[in-house]
Structures are given as structure tokens and as C-alpha cells.
Amino acid sequence: MFDVDDVLQTLAAHELKLTPQRRRVVEVFFRHPGEHLSADDVYAEVRREHPDVGLATIYRTLDLLSDLGILDKLEFGDGRSRYELDRGERExxxxxxxxxxxxxxxxxxxxxxxxxxxxxxxxxxxxxxxxxxxxxxxxxxxxxxxxxxx
Ligand SMILES: [Zn+2]
Ligand SMILES: [Zn+2]
Missing domain, CATH: 3.30.1490.190 (Ferric-uptake regulator, C-terminal dimerisarion domain)
Structure with a gap:
């Protein structure tokens, strides 16, 4: 199963760190398995605990995690991108x-x-x-x- 260690490894392989912002974004997805979250959904949830975070940071983090294959970016035809954890071939x-x-x-x-x-x-x-x-x-x-x- 995909867990935080997988995320750490993927980031480390690209010489990137699990910064607090990245960790918060990843944790939102672990808390909502099987859901398809928009940037606004993630923003709303992260903001509840960390009101200082900006939407631009959330977008940047989602893009980065998608580029690394940690998240999948999905389009469902309503003009809002959704994201989910990439659970790999088997799932x-x-x-x-x-x-x-x-x-x-x-x-x-x-x-x-x-x-x-x-x-x-x-x-x-x-x-x-x-x-x-x-x-x-x-x-x-x-x-x-x-x-x-x-
Ligand atoms: Zn899905
Ligand atoms: Zn319906």
C-alpha cells in the first residue's frame, strides 16, 4: 500500500524534501482514500489547521506531486482538476x-x-x-x- 514512506522515497530520489507544506498536502489525501479532491478541497482542509497557507502554494505542491507521480491529476469535464494518490498498476x-x-x-x-x-x-x-x-x-x-x- 502507498504510504508516507513511499512519498519520502520518491522525493528523496529527486533530491527533494518532505517540507511541512508538502506533508500537509499529502496527508489530506491519506485522510481521504478513494476520493478525488480539487485544489480548493485541499486548500480548505489544510487551512483549517494552518490558516497561513496560500492557495498558490497548494497549486504548486499539487503540480509537483503530480509531476513526481505521487498524485494523479484528473479531469472530469467540469473544468476543475482533481487529484488522487497514484496507487500504481495494481490498483x-x-x-x-x-x-x-x-x-x-x-x-x-x-x-x-x-x-x-x-x-x-x-x-x-x-x-x-x-x-x-x-x-x-x-x-x-x-x-x-x-x-x-x-
Ligand atoms: Zn480514482
Ligand atoms: Zn448523481
Whole structure:
């Protein structure tokens, strides 16, 4: 599992330190596993304990952590970038994005995806090494709301 030691190692490999700001930002993600946080979300949470932090610092830190592969930067089509911890190959997942309420669910379709990628390789000789899959639609709650005419 991805933990603070992994972050330390990645930073050290680039001769960077886990400064207090970087640590605070990383800790927000460890406190929200499986969530997809915007810079504003991270800013709001860090500010509660450290009112002196600036939004520009948060953006810089998110960019740096994304460049290092500690975070994944995601676009879900609403103009706001989201970030999540990069959990590596073994925990790759799809995102299901509700176009009504903006909720983002994760799905681990290991077998399904392996079959699809095997099929792509078989048909085209193309070896898939990375993927970014997003499905847009209505979440279960919004479907129920719609059926109820809400
Ligand atoms: Zn929804
Ligand atoms: Zn995700």
C-alpha cells in the first residue's frame, strides 16, 4: 500500500524534501482514500489547521506531486482538476462520473480490463501500458431521483 514512506522515497530520489507544506498536502489525501479532491478541497482542509497557507502554494505542491507521480491529476469535464494518490498498476481503476451531481465513483474492473487490453493487443499488436478510462452518466441516486420526478 502507498504510504508516507513511499512519498519520502520518491522525493528523496529527486533530491527533494518532505517540507511541512508538502506533508500537509499529502496527508489530506491519506485522510481521504478513494476520493478525488480539487485544489480548493485541499486548500480548505489544510487551512483549517494552518490558516497561513496560500492557495498558490497548494497549486504548486499539487503540480509537483503530480509531476513526481505521487498524485494523479484528473479531469472530469467540469473544468476543475482533481487529484488522487497514484496507487500504481495494481490498483488501477475506472471512474464513473455522474453528470447530474458530479459524484465520482471508482470501479476496479481488473478482469474486464485485462480482457479488453488482451483483445486490443491481439487485434492490433498494440501493447497497452497505461490507460485513463472515464464513463459519464447518472449515478444510482440521480437515477432514482429522476424516476421519482425530483
Ligand atoms: Zn448523481
Ligand atoms: Zn480514482
Amino acid at each position: 488501477r481503476h475506472l471512474h464513473l462520473i455522474c453528470t447530474r451531481c458530479g459524484r465520482v465513483e471508482e470501479l476496479q474492473p481488473d478482469e474486464l480490463l485485462a480482457r479488453l487490453e488482451g483483445e486490443i493487443e491481439r487485434r492490433t499488436g498494440f501493447l497497452v501500458v497505461d490507460r485513463e478510462l472515464k464513463f459519464y452518466g447518472l449515478c444510482a441516486g440521480c437515477r432514482a431521483d429522476r424516476q421519482a420526478g425530483r
